[in-house]
Amino acid sequence: MHSFAYRENALFTFSVTTLAFICAIASFSDNFSNQTPSAQMEVSLTLNITARLAVTIYLEHKAEEMEVKARAPGKIILAGEHAVVHGSTAVAAAIDLYTYVTLRLPLQSAAENNDRLTLQLKDLSLEFSWSVSRLKEVIPCDSNTSSPASCSGDTLKSIAVLVEEQNIPEEKIWLSSGISTFLWLYTSIRGFSPATVIITTELPYGSGLGSSAAFCVALTSALIASSILDKTHREGWSSLDETNLELLNKWAFEGEKIIHGKPSGIDNTVSAYGNMIKFCSGEITRLQSNMPLRMLITNTKVGRNTKALVSGVSERTVRHPDAMKSVFNAVDSISKELAAIIQSKDQNSVTEKEESIKELMEINQSLLQSMGVSHSSIDTVIRTTLKHKLTSKLTGAGGGGCVLTLLPTVVSGTVVDKVVEELESSGFQCFTASIGGNGAEICF
Numbered sequence: 001m002h003s004f005a006y007r008e009n010a011l012f013t014f015s016v017t018t019l020a021f022i023c024a025i026a027s028f029s030d031n032f033s034n035q036t037p038s039a040q041m042e043v044s045l046t047l048n049i050t051a052r053l054a055v056t057i058y059l060e061h062k063a064e065e066m067e068v069k070a071r072a073p074g075k076i077i078l079a080g081e082h083a084v085v086h087g088s089t090a091v092a093a094a095i096d097l098y099t100y101v102t103l104r105l106p107l108q109s110a111a112e113n114n115d116r117l118t119l120q121l122k123d124l125s126l127e128f129s130w131s132v133s134r135l136k137e138v139i140p141c142d143s144n145t146s147s148p149a150s151c152s153g154d155t156l157k158s159i160a161v162l163v164e165e166q167n168i169p170e171e172k173i174w175l176s177s178g179i180s181t182f183l184w185l186y187t188s189i190r191g192f193s194p195a196t197v198i199i200t201t202e203l204p205y206g207s208g209l210g211s212s213a214a215f216c217v218a219l220t221s222a223l224i225a226s227s228i229l230d231k232t233h234r235e236g237w238s239s240l241d242e243t244n245l246e247l248l249n250k251w252a253f254e255g256e257k258i259i260h261g262k263p264s265g266i267d268n269t270v271s272a273y274g275n276m277i278k279f280c281s282g283e284i285t286r287l288q289s290n291m292p293l294r295m296l297i298t299n300t301k302v303g304r305n306t307k308a309l310v311s312g313v314s315e316r317t318v319r320h321p322d323a324m325k326s327v328f329n330a331v332d333s334i335s336k337e338l339a340a341i342i343q344s345k346d347q348n349s350v351t352e353k354e355e356s357i358k359e360l361m362e363i364n365q366s367l368l369q370s371m372g373v374s375h376s377s378i379d380t381v382i383r384t385t386l387k388h389k390l391t392s393k394l395t396g397a398g399g400g401g402c403v404l405t406l407l408p409t410v411v412s413g414t415v416v417d418k419v420v421e422e423l424e425s426s427g428f429q430c431f432t433a434s435i436g437g438n439g440a441e442i443c444f
């Protein structure tokens, strides 16, 4: 297991460094005054470096645990939600609201005194904890695979027993799928080992901004980062390399399957890779926006659940396959056109491009309505913004949740303030977020 290798490695380096340090001190006292100034400088430098290394490694060795942090962004879907599950193209962008994961792994001696896996959801003041032996007893061993695999129905049932034992408060029962996903991802990637995992998020839960994907991506990033051997301390956040990004995206997709049932993969992909993407049947095209894109995000605060909404659309598709096929085809065209406009370098004025985007959003919203995923709260936001000549569409799974309103460059701050005031007086919550930022990042 990684923590063992890490400790052994640290011990070895510690011994070698200490030896070098002692030798350096000995040579310092005997010969230092007889050396040339440049040789004296070299000895001082060696002493300095070895001393620092020894202290760092001593502290690391003395530390009882190793800590890795990761974060992953939420997203907005500009066009194509739901239809993307049925093979249409969709366009999504990362936003600068993140889910953060801190993974604390006890080193070997401390692990002997602590055999628990603990999950802390800090924003909700909730903590869940299992003994490692209980996890081993209940979760089948075949779930511990080194490459991304789906969680079988039987394993999920076993995990559900472990979640039930935690007596989640009734009003927070919607967390069950997230906690099952946590247990599946953790035990699959790190096996049955003790740890404390702390989660905080800036994203509203279950509101269309990809809280489930950001949770899966951030958690997987931290788990994968814990097995990267080069843990040289770096300032701030850094991205993962392409191989690890691909790996974590596959795991996060498996996690999303537990929460969503039948995800398209767009949410975990945009959270992992960041920026703006065009996505169709697993194929990712990274988009380079060539125009300013400002969106107001309104959270209707109407709770909903992506899994139920996605399966509602699938049921409608089974009942009316031909009609729904036409709907999905229309959405596919909308997404492709939108991606082309955003990327276009032609001389069309920004205003013209914004007019086209506005219309595409309107058509997309009508098609989402025909899929049965809109909601009266979404209609209220659309009507309110339309009074100010602004266009809105739902984003994510709909059924409540968040709504996007395009803010064209010509729209003044006064108009935006008025719209926000009106929306907030209806009990909604408005915010803006920067679009197209970084994807998953880690920090040691």
Ligand SMILES: Nc1ncnc2c1ncn2[C@@H]1O[C@H](COP(=O)(O)OP(=O)(O)OP(=O)(O)O)[C@@H](O)[C@H]1O
Binding pocket: 099, 121, 174, 175, 176, 177, 178, 179, 199, 200, 201, 204, 205, 206, 207, 208, 209, 210, 211, 212, 213, 215, 259, 260, 267, 304, 305, 306, 307, 395, 396, 397, 398
């Ligand atoms: N920080 C978190 N900690 C634990 N579980 C989480 C967290 N964030 C999301 N979840 C899980 O994800 C579920 C919400 O996912 P859901 O897909 O329904 O909404 P969403 O991802 O916010 O919206 P959308 O899928 O439309 O973008 C929650 O009920 C919970 O189980």
Ligand SMILES: C[C@@](O)(CCO)CC(=O)[O-]
Binding pocket: 077, 080, 081, 082, 083, 084, 085, 208, 210, 260, 262, 263, 264, 265, 266, 267, 306, 310, 395, 396, 397
């Ligand atoms: C509704 C949906 O299209 C987007 C949810 O953000 C589901 C998915 O693509 O997995």
Ligand SMILES: [Mg+2]
Binding pocket: 210, 211, 212, 213, 260, 267, 306
């Ligand atoms: Mg989701």
